[in-house]
Amino acid sequence: MKRLGFLIALALATPALALPPLATVKPINDGLRAVMIADQIRIACPSIAARMIAGWSFIRSLEAQARDMGYSAGQIEEFVESSAQRKRLEGEAAAYMKAGGVVGGQPETYCALGREEIEKGSQIGAFLRVK
Template sequence: MRHLAIILSVLALSTQPLAAKPALRDVKSIDDAVFDVAIANEIRKNCPDISARMFRALKLYSDVKSEARDLGYTKAEIDAYADSDVEKDRLRAKGAAYFKANGVVKDDPQSYCALGRKEIEKSSRIGSLLKVK
């Protein structure tokens, strides 16, 4: 009888629904990495004096995908996050706020350069994705 109670308890626990995974946007390490790549990309596109460290960016991209897979996300879930217009709009708005807070003026390439140099100097992840030409 005791064994039956243990077996029934195990079965009851195994039929409980698994907790849903949070949206990838809510996984801070992943969302922060995607944001940093997007900021570095905007800096290098808008500053003629700064270019990308492409191998580092590709490595970070690969690491983020691996982390997501290790957390149990499928390729389809990762692709949906990467391709989502809602997520792109959210990151654009977050990026605009970041640029504004850091003195970047949209039509002033040198303001992007100043931010890029600052990020490089402080050895941030954004800075690690950039280099002065």
């Protein structure tokens, strides 16, 4: 009877131990969005370049953080390769850049945002440098 009680308690506790979808993990999403914004700035702005090693190191740290939280390599890969998640993050990145004054087709607006992020010492700015 004690064993049955233990199994019931374990079964009831399991849902509480389930991991939330990676899309809801704020540090992972904020980090990926920052990398995405920095990449778009460096592509559009001819006077700003990427700090590629910093970017790749940061992405690896996000992967390690997700693993430490209990996500499997398969779950992480599925999330990162999901076109729906990419579109969601692209939308968030576009909204951030628009709020920062970026206008599509106007490289100088990307440059202004990039310089501002570098000067602020933000996560986005950490992935960029002025040429």
